[in-house]
Amino acid sequence: MTNSEILFVNRKLPHVDVNILKGNEPTPFVARKYDKGTHIAECIHQHPEAEVCFMPWDSGIMLMDGMEQSFCPGDMFLIPGNTYHHPVFNTSGNKGLVVVYFSSGFIDQIPPAWFDLKAVLASRGAAIKLEGNLDAARLILKLERLLQSAEEGRDILCQGIFLQLMSHFALELRLQYPHLNQKKNTLIKKFSKTLDYIHANLSSDIDLPELYRRAGLSRSRFCEQFKECFGVSAAQYIQTARLEKSKYLLVSTRLLVNEIAYACGYNWPSFFNRVFKKSTGVSPSEFRQNEKSLGENIKIQEFIGS
Known part of the structure; x- marks a missing residue:
């Protein structure tokens, strides 16, 4: 949908x-x-x-x-x-x-x-x-x-x-929002539509001009205020969001690594593997294998059923 x-x-x-x-x-x-x-x-x-x-x-x-x-x-x-x-x-x-x-x-x-x-x-x-x-x-x-x-x-x-x-x-x-402080509440609200757009489109190419438009800012002001608000550039924020989504899918689903790569916006699984290992120190397959369970969702179902 x-x-x-x-x-x-x-x-x-x-x-x-x-x-x-x-x-x-x-x-x-x-x-x-x-x-x-x-x-x-x-x-x-x-x-x-x-x-x-x-x-x-x-x-x-x-x-x-x-x-x-x-x-x-x-x-x-x-x-x-x-x-x-x-x-x-x-x-x-x-x-x-x-x-x-x-x-x-x-x-x-x-x-x-x-x-x-x-x-x-x-x-x-x-x-x-x-x-x-x-x-x-x-x-x-x-x-x-x-x-x-x-x-x-x-x-x-x-x-x-x-x-x-x-x-x-x-x-x-x-x-x-690790860099959030009280002074930045106004900026968080300003970027709410931008963040909604990012997280709704992690599986596809994200159009940067669309981010500027949703925030109602010029490119230069957007880049300046986004980094002030979140401590990273929009491109870095998107990459982090994609990696976090991939980690969640690795531990909570049985999707193949290639399928997870595509679901997180990586058109080339080999590139996804390199980026993931650079960030975590292990490959996606090793990350999944190191987990003791398939994620908290299974634990919760067991808890509810107990």
């Missing part, structure tokens, strides 16, 4: 506003487990509450404000409030998902050191994806079970677990 098709889907599907927290919940957030084949809305929808959406078993595409991000079993998303979104599963239904919603007031409890995470939660459409994080999966399932219980001191326990869950998203954000 292409970006243009996603945009078409968004125009055709009705946009629904859903009020999750009715004001009578005992905590400033609520968790819901949706059974097989169900979700809160059958179309693109939004609500003022932010949410963490966890897909234990299914793969598909998350639609968000006209953009798309793929997900695999065990992935989860942190989606800011007032962001139109909807999971589209690869099969005719799904095996169930867990969603934790929290009000905007709870964002104030996030530690000041996570200023970048707070900035994301205040920005419509700036979702963060965690790929197969077993610790985060345990936390969201523990939170969901606790919110359905009547355990004494539940509110305080839930808030503690929730902050632990947010720490994983805060770390992921820092990994994606």
Whole structure:
């Protein structure tokens, strides 16, 4: 499914506003487990509450404000409030998902050191994806079970677990934007469409003039501000993103190395092998062999099934 098709889907599907927290919940957030084949809305929808959406078993595409991000079993998303979104599963239904919603007031409890995470939660459409994080999966399932219980001191326990869950998203954000600081929040927002374009097109040639256009900058200003924001040039950022995607595919899929090379935008597998070994010190095949498992997704499925 292409970006243009996603945009078409968004125009055709009705946009629904859903009020999750009715004001009578005992905590400033609520968790819901949706059974097989169900979700809160059958179309693109939004609500003022932010949410963490966890897909234990299914793969598909998350639609968000006209953009798309793929997900695999065990992935989860942190989606800011007032962001139109909807999971589209690869099969005719799904095996169930867990969603934790929290009000905007709870964002104030996030530690000041996570200023970048707070900035994301205040920005419509700036979702963060965690790929197969077993610790985060345990936390969201523990939170969901606790919110359905009547355990004494539940509110305080839930808030503690929730902050632990947010720490994983805060770390992921820092990994994606290692040079982020408070002064650069404005630049991050300026380059959001550029980054969306890059990550949606890692498997193909990326048109640099298109990056300038999406940022609304001249070539020289783009190069200057992009490096100021991320500490590397756009070309270096793209290469790093492709390598990180290749590592993920190596440990989470059974695709051939040549197939992974093409999926990550390398037209020549031999060139991919050279670049990968220069970056990691081992070949793609050795990297895969050194891993003890096929990735966190399998671990999460085992955990859910235990």
